[in-house]
Amino acid sequence: MTPAAPPLLSLSGVTHRFGDVEALADISFSVAHGEFVALVGPSGCGKSTLLNLCSGWLQPTVGRVARPERLRMVFQQDGLFPWMTVGENIDLGLRHLTDAAERRSRQATLLDLVRLGPFASHYPHQLSGGMRQRVELARALGGDTDLLLMDEPFSSLDYLSRLRMRLELARLLQVQPRTVLLVTHDIEEAAQLADRVLVLSDRPGRVRNEVRLSAARPRDPTQPEVVRAVHRILTDLGLEKDTPALITSIREELS
């Protein structure tokens, strides 16, 4: 990432109000090409609003959002069309391909990528939550877009499925690199996946702090850098005392 390369997505001085309620106040950040940025914050801090501003679904009251023309969004749940099979849903993500044969082979590749080849003709309601999220990822990755916006994509899954989906996402991004902005309330998820975690404050949401991680993905949730980042974020959110005790004890154990 050379400083000369313009960011793929950037927000400058963005404030958003719903009537009298100020949801977000003076938010500025940018996401560079190929970067994985996570946004965490207490519930009601305007995380989803921020993502909707990034996607262009909402226009900011004040400030400017520069975004690429096309992007794909991955939703919390049920973003798949229930009236289409898994294969048809993924195929819809490949609409930009005009060549039918190429489209078919891309569809097969994507299905294999998320290991759902045998489920092409199943309907979403016949799959588990984790499988549905994998289809969503496959559909989003099918686009000719670089930027993926994810709105708490794994929050409706149970804990173990969530852990699995994090690894799955890290793996998919190795095969199909994308720039990702992930909104989540799951701090561990943010620390395990992101290059940079932006911590938002209570409403009106502001960027309170930024935590950078450099360990290569896939990461383990118990890896020291991840644990340190979780501690840092929890402290920023006022949920943990800023005591080095935990870190010291980990260091001692590791040495």
Add this chain to the structure above:
Amino acid sequence: MQAPSRPPTAHLIALVGPAVIVGIWALVASLHVFPESLFPHPSDVVRGLISELGSGRLVRDAIASLFRVSAGFLLSVLVGVPIGLLVGHSVRLREALLPTVNFFRSLSPLAWIPFAILWLGIGDPPAIFLIFMAAVFPIVLSTSAAVANIPSVYFRVGRDLGLDGLDLLRQVTLPAIAPQVITALRVTAGLSWLVVVAAEMLAGTDGLGFAVWDARNGLRIDLLAAAMTVIGLIGVAIDRLLVRLMALPSVRWGYDR
């Protein structure tokens, strides 16, 4: 996730109800509880049914009624679904039109019979008009409600995927409302079948409703009961036909929750 297949004999259980009713009916008729001129014996009705079917009259009446219902119902769908789509997409239009739609929906279509005859005479036109008045308002109402309730996430995904205009309608809006619209069609088709009988009784010279009226005027209570039996059976058949739509794989999701 599929209904377990039932043994073929399982359908026979549905015949228990009719068997019991016909049994009690035959018993009451044989005991002459009521005068024979007011209460036909089932065997007379079966004989009447066979002779009317043999002469072809009942078949012609059934075809006449089915034609009117098909025409009126199809017209209601062609007019009602597009209006429902428009109204469902716009809060303004809903606020402006739904009270009126509700007024007409609450107005018994039978109240239109005098006007139907005054304006359209007798025969097919008044019957089709009455069926239309009975079916179109519920269709508008359910279609618009279904559209208004489509989760916005589907439109957002559609936009992300570059769907707009007719593509959006075909790939998102219509399939999203299909389960609810099919339910509404089932209800309104039943309603249409009720209305056609009444319409033909007063504004017809043929059709099953007219057969009922004609049998009553000729004091042929055996034919009266025979016509009623046919009306009921065809009504059930229409419903069975529309229920099949609910088994389409692309609408199953709407009923499985």
